[in-house]
Amino acid sequence: MGSVRSEHSGSRIPVALKILIAGGFGVGKTTMVGSVSEIRPLQTEEILTGAEGADDLSGVEAKTTTTVTMDFGRITITDDLQLYLFGTPGQDRFWFLWDELSQGALGAVVLADTRRLADCFPSIDYFEQRGTPFVVAVNCFDTDHRFGPEAVSRALDLDPGVPVVLFDARDQKAARNVLIELVEYVARRQLASAGRR
Amino acid sequence: MDQDAGPVVRPYAMTQGRVAASGDFDLVAFVVATVPDLTPGVHLQPEHHAIVEAAWEPISVVELASQLDLSIGVVRVLLGDLRSAGLISLYEPPAAEQPHDVDVLKAVVNGLRAL
Numbered sequence: 001m002g003s004v005r006s007e008h009s010g011s012r013i014p015v016a017l018k019i020l021i022a023g024g025f026g027v028g029k030t031t032m033v034g035s036v037s038e039i040r041p042l043q044t045e046e047i048l049t050g051a052e053g054a055d056d057l058s059g060v061e062a063k064t065t066t067t068v069t070m071d072f073g074r075i076t077i078t079d080d081l082q083l084y085l086f087g088t089p090g091q092d093r094f095w096f097l098w099d100e101l102s103q104g105a106l107g108a109v110v111l112a113d114t115r116r117l118a119d120c121f122p123s124i125d126y127f128e129q130r131g132t133p134f135v136v137a138v139n140c141f142d143t144d145h146r147f148g149p150e151a152v153s154r155a156l157d158l159d160p161g162v163p164v165v166l167f168d169a170r171d172q173k174a175a176r177n178v179l180i181e182l183v184e185y186v187a188r189r190q191l192a193s194a195g196r197r
Numbered sequence: 198m199d200q201d202a203g204p205v206v207r208p209y210a211m212t213q214g215r216v217a218a219s220g221d222f223d224l225v226a227f228v229v230a231t232v233p234d235l236t237p238g239v240h241l242q243p244e245h246h247a248i249v250e251a252a253w254e255p256i257s258v259v260e261l262a263s264q265l266d267l268s269i270g271v272v273r274v275l276l277g278d279l280r281s282a283g284l285i286s287l288y289e290p291p292a293a294e295q296p297h298d299v300d301v302l303k304a305v306v307n308g309l310r311a312l
Contacts, residue, residue, distance in 0.1 A: 017301075183305050
């Protein structure tokens with residue numbers, strides 16, 4: 001991978017890869033970003049104005065703006081390589097932001113809570129449609145593992161091969177292992193598709 | 198109480214209402230200033246100066262926005278100005294649709310294992 005140096009300071013310009021952390025509201029996205037990030041999770045904002053949609057705003061006196069906040073964290077792999085983790089905005093009406101986030105992304109982690117599994121359906125649909133590789137990580141807040149990975153995989157009707165892991169989003173090692181699972185899955189897919197060519 | 202009313206300056210006022218075309222300046226593109234600071238002759242806003250200062254060492258677009266407490270959209274417009282003026286260089290991440298190199302993926306896994 002060709003890293004370059006900036007002209008003046010000689011600092012290397014790293015290459016950054018994006019991983020998306022998706023899932024329903026309150027499932028632990030921010031917690032997971034926080035437990036593996038080397039920096040305190042930061043927030044960034046995108047401000048939406050009426051101009052974003054195709055709605056006809058004529059006659060609307062007070063145009064409203066909405067602020068969407070995204071959490072992100074960073075992991076330095078080497079001097080030349082960094083991982084950025086983005087917690088995706090939870091609300092469905094911000095899908096267009098996901099388009100930008102998933103552009104060029106390495107893959108995604110879809111967080112699931114077995115008490116309300118349906119909350120992660122929209123994320124799974126989205127990544128399946130876009131062909132973005134993802135793993136499903138079941139955030140076990142308590143020790144009560146009522147469902148195993150196979151049951152979750154069946155309930156979500158996942159394609160064979162899509163990894164499902166149980167973990168605790170608060171645990172740094174566990175969260176890291178989920179990322180490893182994702183990257184290894186991406187590599188397997190890549191090798192398989194190269195073999196088919 | 199006052200902050201409940203929202204920012205005094207509307208967010209896009211500092212871009213004179215200009216909105217960046219999306220797709221330019223990826224969130225994880227890196228920005229580096231090409232000059233240590235702006236010459237007084239150049240007519241730019243305080244936010245432009247703040248970006249040049251923050252980008253002396255390479256910094257990603259998303260961290261720049263977060264650090265300066267500006268929205269992504271605003272930062273993109275200001276970066277566009279600075280790039281046109283030749284005051285920053287931009288390094289976009291590898292092309293989006295290109296499959297990720299397996300060697301890079303291995304490096305990522307090794308790096309994560311070492312955490």
